Amino acid sequence: MTDRPTVRAIDVTKSFGRRRRAGAAVLAVNGVSLAIPARSTFGLIGESGSGKSTFARCLLRLVDVDSGSVELEGIDVTRLRGRALRSIRSRMQLVFQDPYSxxxxxxxxxxxxxxxxxxxxxxxxxxxxxxxxxxxxxxxxxxxxxxxxxxxxxxxxxxxxxxxxxxxxxPALLVLDEPTSALDVSVQAQILNLLNELQHEHDLTYLLITHDLDVVRYMADMVGVMYRGSLVETAAVTTLFADARHPYSRALLSLGVATDPVSPPSKRPPFLSSASGPA
Ligand SMILES: Nc1ncnc2c1ncn2[C@@H]1O[C@H](COP(=O)(O)OP(=O)(O)OP(=O)(O)O)[C@@H](O)[C@H]1O
Ligand SMILES: [Mg+2]
Known part of the structure; x- marks a missing residue:
């Protein structure tokens, strides 16, 4: 089956700060390209400040890219304005980290x-x-x-x-930026299981940003590793955890992760972290 990807980012670059002012501009996202197949989950990992949220904000057109393009269901969102932009916003939504704020x-x-x-x-x-x-x-x-x-x-x-x-x-795309990190551990499991169910029921595509490698192993089909604004490696989740290529990916994964294989996405058992209560 050759489904069109829900999201395709091509060479997305975004910096903050003007070079004319004192201090160098921050190159938050540097030439990132990726495609997320429909109804799949792409996990984005990388240390704090590596540009994950900024990249997500570029996808959602919450900030304008400096260069590159973002297509949602084949439509370039980086050039849209007015009604067309409002209409495409309903196809992509953000779930925040802190549910209260x-x-x-x-x-x-x-x-x-x-x-x-x-x-x-x-x-x-x-x-x-x-x-x-x-x-x-x-x-x-x-x-x-x-x-x-x-x-x-x-x-x-x-x-x-x-x-x-x-x-x-x-929406077609949900961006989940640390969707469970502000929650109690037992509640985290319930929310992850809910997200998995909803993905199948609503044909959703997820971009999942997380620091929790267990969460990425459980949820993601593909994983991208960001380092200083660049996507240094993209791989199927099983491949990345078994055989990461980039030294930075290997360093990140070695910070702590279990080694048992993940289940196929369509048949995921309920997520139970070691500290989970009944889901
Ligand atoms: N609005 C902004 N103005 C100036 N600099 C920004 C802005 N937003 C992000 N940055 C800078 O861009 C870089 C990437 O930040 P970003 O928030 O995307 O990282 P992140 O990978 O999401 O980090 P974390 O894991 O801590 O959430 C950082 O150096 C950050 O300070
Ligand atoms: Mg962030």
């Missing part, structure tokens, strides 16, 4: 979940309400939470709300 504390859960669908898809009234309820159900939360506020929810519940928010616009 991702939600407006003054908005009810119902309003938070409804916001992207209202803004990006123009949904209103009954249609919007039923989309919100459906997405809340999809992430395993009950409708009794709809009138609550983020401060009344647990971290895991807030992260589920964040995922429901993203789902309301029916």
């Amino acid at each position: 991702a939600l407006d504390p003054r908005m009810t859960i119902a309003d938070s979940i409804a916001e992207p669908a209202r803004e990006l898809k123009g949904l209103r009234g009954r249609v919007l309400e039923s989309r919100v309820r459906q997405c809340l159900d999809d992430v395993g939360l009950g409708t009794h939470l709809l009138r609550r506020y983020p401060s009344e929810l647990s971290g895991g519940q807030c992260q589920r709300v964040g995922i429901a928010r993203a789902l309301t616009v029916e």
